[in-house]
Amino acid sequence: MADKSDDNPELTPLDKAKKTALNLFEKEELRAARKGKGKPDAEEESSMFSHLGDDDAGVISTPSKAPVPVPEPEPDAVVEDEEEEAITIEIDEGKIINIKPPIIVKDLAELLGLKPFKLIQDLMELDVFANQGQSIEPDIAAQVCEKHGFVFEKEKREKGGGVHKVEEVIEEPEAPKEVEEDLLKPRPPVVTFMGHVDHGKTSLIDHFRGSSVVKGEAGGITQHVGAYSIERDGKRVTILDTPGHQAFTEMRARGANVTDIVVLVIAADDGIMPTTIEAIDHCRAADVTIMVAINKIDMPRADVNRVKAQLQERDLSPEDWGGNTICVEVSAKTGEGLDDLFEAMALQAEVMELRASEDGPARANVIEARTEPGKGPTATVIVQSGILKVGAPFICGDLYGKVKSMIDDRGNRVTEVTPSTPIEVAGFSEVPHVGDELVQMDSERNAKKLSEERIHASRQTKLQPKQRSALETLFANIEEGGKKTLKAILKADVQGSVQAIVGALSEITSEKISLEIIRADAGPITESDIMLASASDAIILGFNTKIENKAVSVVKREGVQVKLFSIIYELLDQVKEAMLGMLDPETREKTLGHAEVRVVFKTSSGKIGGCYVMDGRINRKARARVLRGRQAVYDGGFVTLRRFKDDVNEVKVGLECGIKLGDFNDYMEKDVIECYELEKLELVL
Numbered sequence: 299m300a301d302k303s304d305d306n307p308e309l310t311p312l313d314k315a316k317k318t319a320l321n322l323f324e325k326e327e328l329r330a331a332r333k334g335k336g337k338p339d340a341e342e343e344s345s346m347f348s349h350l351g352d353d354d355a356g357v358i359s360t361p362s363k364a365p366v367p368v369p370e371p372e373p374d375a376v377v378e379d380e381e382e383e384a385i386t387i388e389i390d391e392g393k394i395i396n397i398k399p400p401i402i403v404k405d406l407a408e409l410l411g412l413k414p415f416k417l418i419q420d421l422m423e424l425d426v427f428a429n430q431g432q433s434i435e436p437d438i439a440a441q442v443c444e445k446h447g448f449v450f451e452k453e454k455r456e457k458g459g460g461v462h463k464v465e466e467v468i469e470e471p472e473a474p475k476e477v478e479e480d481l482l483k484p485r486p487p488v489v490t491f492m493g494h495v496d497h498g499k500t501s502l503i504d505h506f507r508g509s510s511v512v513k514g515e516a517g518g519i520t521q522h523v524g525a526y527s528i529e530r531d532g533k534r535v536t537i538l539d540t541p542g543h544q545a546f547t548e549m550r551a552r553g554a555n556v557t558d559i560v561v562l563v564i565a566a567d568d569g570i571m572p573t574t575i576e577a578i579d580h581c582r583a584a585d586v587t588i589m590v591a592i593n594k595i596d597m598p599r600a601d602v603n604r605v606k607a608q609l610q611e612r613d614l615s616p617e618d619w620g621g622n623t624i625c626v627e628v629s630a631k632t633g634e635g636l637d638d639l640f641e642a643m644a645l646q647a648e649v650m651e652l653r654a655s656e657d658g659p660a661r662a663n664v665i666e667a668r669t670e671p672g673k674g675p676t677a678t679v680i681v682q683s684g685i686l687k688v689g690a691p692f693i694c695g696d697l698y699g700k701v702k703s704m705i706d707d708r709g710n711r712v713t714e715v716t717p718s719t720p721i722e723v724a725g726f727s728e729v730p731h732v733g734d735e736l737v738q739m740d741s742e743r744n745a746k747k748l749s750e751e752r753i754h755a756s757r758q759t760k761l762q763p764k765q766r767s768a769l770e771t772l773f774a775n776i777e778e779g780g781k782k783t784l785k786a787i788l789k790a791d792v793q794g795s796v797q798a799i800v801g802a803l804s805e806i807t808s809e810k811i812s813l814e815i816i817r818a819d820a821g822p823i824t825e826s827d828i829m830l831a832s833a834s835d836a837i838i839l840g841f842n843t844k845i846e847n848k849a850v851s852v853v854k855r856e857g858v859q860v861k862l863f864s865i866i867y868e869l870l871d872q873v874k875e876a877m878l879g880m881l882d883p884e885t886r887e888k889t890l891g892h893a894e895v896r897v898v899f900k901t902s903s904g905k906i907g908g909c910y911v912m913d914g915r916i917n918r919k920a921r922a923r924v925l926r927g928r929q930a931v932y933d934g935g936f937v938t939l940r941r942f943k944d945d946v947n948e949v950k951v952g953l954e955c956g957i958k959l960g961d962f963n964d965y966m967e968k969d970v971i972e973c974y975e976l977e978k979l980e981l982v983l
Contacts, residue, residue: 300777302647304837305971307668315327320453326785328695331352335345335775340666347900354817363806373751379866380391385404385959388912394448394449394451395409395439395448396835399433399436399754400936401433401434401435402430402431402433403418403428403430403433406442407970408437410443410446410942414430417430417442421442421521423711423919424438426522431475440516440954444961445937447903447937453491454713456853458518459584470748471659471737471739472694478869482653482654482655485641485652485653485654485716485717485718486527486534486535486536486647486652486718487559487646487650488537488556488557488558488559488718489557489558489559490538490557490560491503491536491537491538491560491563492563492577492581493562493563493574493577494563494564494571494573495571495573495593497563497565497568498563498593499563500592500630501631502591502593502630502636502639503537503539504639505630505633506526506528507526512534519789522668524539524678524707525538525666525718525854526707526783527706527707527719528640530637530640533616535640535644536680536718537575537646538556538557538680541620541625544741546946556665557646557809558586558652559588559650560577560587561589562574562577562578562581562590562603563589563591563599564593565597566592566594566600566602566605567592567594567597567599567600568606569604570608570612575612576826578612578614579816579817579830580826580830582816582817583833583834584833587646587650588614589623589625589626590624590626591628591639592606592625592627593629593630594630594631595634595635596631596632606619606625607625609625618674624951627643652685654717654718655717656683656685656716656717657684658683658684659684659737659738660684660686660690660692660737661681661734661736661737662681662682662686662735663680663682663685663733664679664731664732664733665679665680666732667726667729667730667731668729669729673703673724674724675699675724676722676725676726677723677736679720679722679724679736680718680719681715681717681719682720682789683717684714684738685716686704686714686723686736687713688701688702688703688713688714689701690739690981691740691741691742691744691745692736692738692739692745693748694726694737695730695731695734695737697727697728697730698728698740698746699725699726699727699745700725700745701723701724701799702724702725704721704722704723704724706721707719720877724757725738726812770873774978775904782810782880782881783812783814783816784873785814785815785816785834785835785837786816786837786839786873787815787837787839788800788803788817788818788839789818789820789822789823789827789839789840790818790841790842790954791820791842792820795820795842796820798866799839799866799869800815800818802866802870803870803873805831805873807831808874809875810881811877811880811881813877816830817830822843822845822846823838823840823844823849823860824846824849825846825848825849827849828853828856828860831856831858832857836858837858837859838858838859838861839863839873840862841862841864841866842863844862878982882977884978884979884981885977887974887975888976888977889914889972889973889974890914890916890917890972891915892912892958892970892973893909893910893911893912893915893955893970893971894909894910894912894917894968895908895909895966895968895970896954897958898966898967903958904963905963905964906956906958906965907957908955908967909954909956909957911950911954913951914951915948915949915950916948916949916971917947917948917975918936919947920935920936920949920973920974921933921934921973921974921976922935922936922959922971922972922973922974923971924959924970924972924975925969926969926970927972932959932960932962934960934961935959935960936957937959938961940954940955940959941954941955941956959971
């Protein structure tokens with residue numbers, strides 16, 4: 299069949315590449331057919347149905363040799379010609395494909411009785427491009443198996459087991475279930491203190507804790523991520539002390555959104571610093587409530603109004619200036635205003651109505667991890683839901699363990715912990731990562747097995763390059779109203795360039811997708827920028843700037859996409875292309891032809907419709923709809939399209955053929971099979 303699409307000037311480079319590859323595969327099929335019995339003429343005019351008697355039912359769909367669904371024979375036993383490919387749909391145990399990820403194209407082809415290039419062709423029809431040595435996702439493998447009449451099941455291997463050796467699969471822990479509001483219990487807020495070095499962040503926390511931790515710190519930088527439970531007048535607040543906002547963002551990048559409120563500590567004599575601005579950007583990206591503690595009001599050069607003016611410039615207008623940002627004036631040195639700050643945190647928590655369920659398996663997030671002599675690997679965690687108890691088996695990231703002991707922030711041993719409570723847990727198999735989620739399991743045995751599965755999956759993932767946020771493939775989460783968002787960080791050489799580019803980007807409007815610039819600043823691309831992009835699933839746009847040397851390795855580790863430009867129009871075009879790429883494809887249905895079911899044949903693989911093409915053409919690569927009267931009873935893809943015993947790609951008007959569609963097995967005489975294809979329409983913002 300001649301294909302004119304190659305001459306179509308409107309084809310995109312991707313479509314042209316796909317078409318070229320498909321032509322190569324068709325040539326390979328012809329070569330394979332010549333080695334076998336040759337390919338019969340699909341246009342022969344004699345009736346194919348006349349060959350089928352009562353004893354011959356099944357000739358249409360059953361090849362002369364049964365396909366080999368599992369690799370029990372030696373490798374050369376794989377079917378060699380097109381006529382003997384795995385087409386039939388045997389509904390029995392032999393039609394179940396058990397395979398353990400990673401699902402390699404070549405291995406799956408062997409199990410299906412297909413040649414690798416045939417399976418690659420099937421994948422291309424699903425817009426999946428992979429060579430025979432690469433892996434594919436389980437859901438894609440399931441679609442391919444279904445097309446060829448097989449049932450796909452993920453397999454878990456045992457030692458010494460082969461492909462058929464299947465044991466109980468340990469399911470991933472279920473996401474927390476929705477709990478009725480009446481069953482939820484109030485929980486303390488988790489408050490993270492952030493601020494510029496030497497602005498007094500740790501000194502404030504020290505006053506709340508009533509201990510002398512400050513003296514043991516070097517250069518005013520917190521040594522480890524700490525978590526402390528503070529209680530006053532019957533009200534409790536959990537405070538996190540982070541070594542800069544990077545730790546906060548790293549936890550977010552690992553899915554640990556534990557913070558409810560951020561207290562931004564700003565020195566009254568210094569005002570807002572670049573680090574403070576970065577912290578504000580990170581907080582906004584995390585969508586957490588920001589409060590401000592204006593510290594060092596006892597200093598001679600303290601200027602509270604200047605700080606409030608700077609906050610207003612950053613859209614953090616203080617409450618006493620008519621805004622919504624709570625600002626509390628404090629002195630870590632004298633203790634002035636600390637009661638007001640604690641009360642403000644507690645009141646804000648009441649407004650937020652923070653609640654959690656104490657039922658179900660316990661869940662917690664790792665805040666700090668280390669190895670301690672006599673205890674082994676330990677971690678400070680904050681419980682998110684459920685009640686964590688001593689003796690509970692758990693999975694944490696790709697590690698497992700059993701809670702051997704729990705010690706609170708005052709050094710007391712406890713036996714159980716409720717939500718929003720920080721606790722040091724001992725009993726990990728290894729030191730976990732900060733931000734990992736700890737989930738209680740039903741048994742240590744199952745926790746260990748799930749750990750092995752996660753480790754195996756992690757190793758396979760590391761073999762492939764990490765692309766977290768690529769311009770060409772970035773799909774942001776759908777927000778309320780079904781509108782998608784492309785998030786970006788902009789860095790340029792000078793502030794004038796930043797303002798010009800932000801202005802140009804703001805003119806890119808669309809009802810289908812929005813563009814959100816979560817940070818725009820002058821200067822090189824820093825490690826902080828990369829971590830913010832990683833946590834926010836954003837891209838980084840650089841204009842006449844570069845990546846700092848120490849940040850290059852972080853880019854590779856986090857898989858963040860960084861695009862550098864020297865021409866503003868190229869930057870704008872790339873952003874528009876990225877936004878278009880995130881839109882759902884729009885298609886138009888094009889009818890190719892209709893075939894009427896004249897006779898129904900029963901075979902060992904199910905029913906097959908013996909059809910007559912009434913108009914147009916029936917193409918195996920297209921989709922089909924079964925019409926019974928005016929009602930569509932099935933819509934899906936082709937499994938088999940045959941002329942006599944031979945598989946064909948297309949049958950034209952006036953000819954007879956045998957058709958098997960997906961898992962449809964309810965053909966009736968006079969049914970009409972409508973063949974159609976979906977044409978992609980050009981997308982617009």
